[in-house]
Amino acid sequence: MKWLNKYMQGRAGGDHFSIFLLLTSIVITLAGRITGISMIELLSYIPLIYGVYRMFSKNIQQRRMENYKFMMKISPLYKRFHRFLTRVRPSKTHKLMPCTACKSMLRFPRNKGKIKITCPNCKAQFVRKT
Ligand SMILES: [Zn+2]
Known part of the structure; x- marks a missing residue:
C-alpha cells in the first residue's frame, strides 16, 4: 500500500463530490x-470517469472549489435529511409528542x-408525564 500512498500524494483523492459521482454512476x-x-x-x-479523474487530479485547488460548490448545493437537502433522522431516530434524552391543540x-x-x-x-399549555 506504500506505492498507493506515494502515488496519491499531491492528488485530490476522494471527496463528497467524487463519492456522489460514483454513486450516481x-x-x-x-x-x-x-x-x-x-x-x-x-x-x-x-460520472464514473469524471469521478475517477477528480480523485487523481493534481489540481487540488480547483477540485476543492468544485466540492465546495457541490456541498453548498446539497446542504439544504442534507439539513432536511438530518432533521428527518433526528425525528425518526429515538433519543435517550428527549421525546417527541404532538401539541394537543395545533398538532405540531x-x-x-x-x-x-x-x-x-x-x-x-400556538402558546397552548398542557401537563404531560415524561
Ligand atoms: Zn400548539
Whole structure:
C-alpha cells in the first residue's frame, strides 16, 4: 500500500463530490440493467470517469472549489435529511409528542416527571408525564 500512498500524494483523492459521482454512476448502471436499455448503461461512464479523474487530479485547488460548490448545493437537502433522522431516530434524552391543540411536533426532555409544556407555536399549555 506504500506505492498507493506515494502515488496519491499531491492528488485530490476522494471527496463528497467524487463519492456522489460514483454513486450516481452505480444508480445509472442499475437503471440501465433494470430497463434493459444499453444506452443508459453507457451514460453511467460519464460520472464514473469524471469521478475517477477528480480523485487523481493534481489540481487540488480547483477540485476543492468544485466540492465546495457541490456541498453548498446539497446542504439544504442534507439539513432536511438530518432533521428527518433526528425525528425518526429515538433519543435517550428527549421525546417527541404532538401539541394537543395545533398538532405540531414538540421536543422535550425525558424522565423529568410531570412537566408543564407551553407550545411555542400556538402558546397552548398542557401537563404531560415524561
Ligand atoms: Zn400548539
